[in-house]
Amino acid sequence: MDSTLLEVKNVNKKFGGLVALDGVSIDVKSKGIVGLIGPNGAGKTTLFNVITGFTLPDSGTFSLNNKSYFPGSIHKVNRAGISRTFQNIRLFSKMSALENVMVGRHHITKSISTGVFGCLFKTKKFKKNEKEIREKSLQLLELVQIRDKADFPASNLSYGDQRRLEIARALATEPKLLALDEPAAGMNPKEKEDLKRLLLKLNSMSISLLLIEHDVKLIMSLCKDLFVLDRGKIISRGSPESVQKDSGVIDAYLGK
Ligand SMILES: Nc1ncnc2c1ncn2[C@@H]1O[C@H](COP(=O)(O)OP(=O)(O)OP(=O)(O)O)[C@@H](O)[C@H]1O
Ligand SMILES: [Mg+2]
The missing domain is CATH 3.40.50.300 (P-loop containing nucleotide triphosphate hydrolases)
Known part of the structure; x- marks a missing residue:
């Protein structure tokens, strides 16, 4: 069995009165490809920002390779072994x-x-x-x-x-x-297919992937394990097939 690489437990983050993350726990296995999905405003990017040192959490514990780290700065997180891309491209x-x-x-x-x-x-x-x-x-x-x-x-x-x-x-x-964070946003079908090949190649080089993506086809074909976030809470976790059938997930996407 593959060991756990990233383990994030009980993360809370408020922006003023808005609860963006409410007791969120996720984990990524070594060499895993894990998807994080959920409706707009669910808190996906906020969770990424917290894990990668861009936003300070109010509380929570974080470990990589069984070594705890505090995501207090981007450099520390980089050195711990985590890197990220952005929903809105940030290049020089x-x-x-x-x-x-x-x-x-x-x-x-x-x-x-x-x-x-x-x-x-x-x-x-x-x-x-x-x-x-x-x-x-x-x-x-x-x-x-x-x-x-x-x-x-x-x-x-x-x-x-x-x-x-x-x-x-x-x-x-x-x-x-x-x-x-949404690596396929704005891509055409050919670019998405190329991206999928690249991500599989990186994974074959033993890089674990945590992926926020709205493209259902892409996420279903890449990930064996999905977390669903809705209004700051994880409401479902499992294989793409089981998550797709989860009535709580269907309600979240339909706005119930
Ligand atoms: N810096 C901030 N200050 C105040 N509120 C924020 C801040 N960042 C995010 N939020 C709020 O937190 C909530 C979660 O936002 P977040 O960007 O994490 O959602 P998301 O799941 O990534 O959505 P999307 O799918 O649209 O990218 C939203 O209500 C958002 O307005
Ligand atoms: Mg986002």
Whole structure:
């Protein structure tokens, strides 16, 4: 049996009077592909924001690989082994595709030799480090199949390629868990099919995936395990087939 990679328990988050997350617990098995679905405003992105250090929870416990972590900062979460993409693409639009990935890689390769001193005086170690970052970033662009667009400004890439670039940048921190917030949003059917292939490839490389997605066909074909969030609470969990038949889930989507 696969071991548990991510375990999040009893997360609560309020925005003023609005209860966005109400005692939410989820888990992701090592090498798993887990879906998080639910109607608009259910709290899916808020849960991602909390798990990945973008929003502080009011309470809850978090562990990765049986090691507890506190999602108090994005860097800490990155170092723990979790990376993410965003519902609304967040790239440095004027920077090249390659530079966008390199920025992600810089997050985890900081050292004394490459700090301000290294940067100012272009020490040997600094140059070696930069070369390593560049090579690794090019490999990631190759993996997401946009290596040929490495020098294009991010804003010149097609929508589908920008989503791929976000994935490459997230991979730059070498995550064990990749959290994807609506990665197929706005994609055409061909781009969605390509994305599915890419996600399966990442999973075959032992990267676990936690996926928010509204595309039912995509989520059903990728995930064996689904969590359904509605008004801040997990209302169902199980295989896509069982979740689809759950009357509570049907009511949530029909607004009952
Ligand atoms: N920073 C914030 N301040 C105040 N309220 C917020 C904040 N972020 C989210 N909310 C509210 O929390 C609730 C959950 O929002 P969230 O974005 O997590 O939903 P979602 O499930 O991702 O929805 P969607 O499917 O539309 O992306 C919503 O009512 C939203 O308005
Ligand atoms: Mg959202």
